Amino acid sequence: MVEHRNIARGVDLHSKLQDTNLPLLGESRAWTQPVTLGLRMSCVVAVVLAAVVATQETPARAESPKKVFGLDRVIAFNYLGGKYDPKQLRSVTFIEPTAPKDWRYWTPRGVATAVGHTWFDLLRNPVDKAVDILANGDYGGNPKPVVSIDEFGFDYGGETDQKAARILRETKRKRPELGLAVWEMRGPIPKVLGDAYRDVADLVMLESYLKDKDDYWFVAAQVQSARIHGVLPKTIVALGIGKGGNPGEEWARTKEELEQQVRFVRMLAPEAPGIGFYSGGDWPELVAKADELCSHYADLPTDGSKLPADVAALGRFFSERHEKPVLVCSPMLVEPNRSAADPGKLVDPKTMRACLLNLGDRDATDVRIRLRNPKDKGGNVFAEAVVPLVPKRGEATAVLPVTAEWKVWKTWEMEVQGTGCEVRICQWKH
DSSP, rough: OOOOOTTTOOOOHHHHHHHTTTOOHHHHHHHESSSSOOOOOOOOOOOOOEEEEEEOOOOTTTOOOOBBBBBBEEEEEEEEOOOOOOOGGSSSSEESOOOGGGGGHHHTTTTTOEEESSSSHTTTTTTHHHHHHHHHHHOTTOOOOOEEEEEEOOOSSSSSHHHHHHHHHHHHHHTTTEEEEEEEOSOOOOOHHHHHHHOOOOOEEEEOOSOOOOOOHHHHHHHHHHHHOGGGEEEEEEEBSBSSSSSSSBBBBBBBHHHHHHHHHHHHHTSSEEEEEEEEEEOOOHHHHHHHHHTTTGGGGSSSSOHHHHHHHHHHHHHBSSSSOOEEEEGGEEOOOBBBBBBSSOOOOOOOEEEEEESSOOEEEEEEEEEEEEETTOOOOOEEEEEEEOOEEEEEEEEEEBBSOOOSOOOOOEEEEETTOEEEEEOOOO
16 A cells, blocks of 8 residues: 655746756646646556566767668658648658659669558557558568558557557568668657667657747657667657647747757757658748758757757756656656557556656656546546656656546646655646
C-alpha cells in the first residue's frame, strides 16, 4: 500500500528557475504542476506497478553521425502540401512520400526517396500479414527501396508498440535491403521501440510540431529519449510548418520562429544526421526559408549562442549533467495500453502507461505517480502506481492500474514524487 500524504503536487519549473528565465513550455503546454492529461480511465487504490527501463548510458554528444541511406546529411522535406514544387529545393537529401517511380528523378540528384505507408493496415492485421504488405510493396524497381511508415509510437511500450517492434524486425529479416524510415509520434521513444529502431530501422523521424518556445520541452524530451536508446545518430527532428491538420493547431508561422526552432534543434541534437520538415498546407515562403536554413545547417552553432537566453537555458537543462535524479514527465506523456489487435481498442484490465525520463546522474527509486480527475470533475484519483526504478540518464514506463472512471482526456492532474528527486511536470499551456 502506498502512503499518499507525501506525494508531491509538482514543482513549478518557471518559478524554480527564474534566474535562467526558463520559459513556460508547451503550445498548450507549460512546465507547471498540477498537470492535466485526461484519459477515460480510473483508478482506486491498487498500486501495482511495472516499470520498463532503458539501462543504456547516454551516448557521448561528440559521437559522429553515421551515414543514413548513404547520405552525409539527412535534410528531409515530408508531405509538402500546397503548390510548392519540391524540385525547387536546394538542400533536400531525403523526400517522402513519393510515387514508386520517382526515385528515377531524384536519385541522380543525390536525393533518397521513400514510398509512404500508413499504420492502418499494418497494426490492424496479424504481424505476418503486415510484414508481407511492407516486404512486397511497390517500390518502382528502386535498387535501394525505402518505405516510410506513418506512424508508430502508440502506448509507451504497451501491446501496440510491442507489435510495431515485431513488424519492423520481421520485415527487415524478410527483406534486408528494404530501408525502414519510421515516424515516431506522441513524444519520447519507449524502450521496446528504441531497441527495434536501433537494431533494424534506418531512419527515425520524430514528430515535433511546435508553435513557439512554450512547446520546446516536448522536442527536448524526444531528443533525450533518442539519445538514451542510442538511436540519435540515425534520428531527425521533423518540425511543422504553418498550420496543423486539426482545428486550432498551429506550428511555426513566421520565418523568425522557424529559424529559432531550427537553431534549437541544432543545439539539442548535434549528433543527429540532420533535420526534417512537415508542411501539410500552402506555405511557400516558410518552406523556402527552411530550405535556406538547411543549406548551411551543419554550420549552425551547437552551443545555443544565437538563441534567446531562456531557450538556450532549456536546451542546457536537458543536455547537461545533474547530480541528483531529475524526473521529467507530463500528463501529455500518458497513454492507455492499446490492443495488439487494433490500437483503437484498449486492453482489459485497463492500465495507463506514463513515460518518465531521468536526466540525473543518480537512479530515481520508489517513484510514486497518481492521475487525478480535475476538481470540477470530482478531483478523485483514478490511477496510481509506484515505480521501483528510473535509471540514471534513462527512462521508464510506469504502468498504472485504472481503478475508477477517468472523466477527461489528457487534462487530468498528475502527481509525482521520487525519493531524493527533483520533479519537472510539463504540460501544454493552451
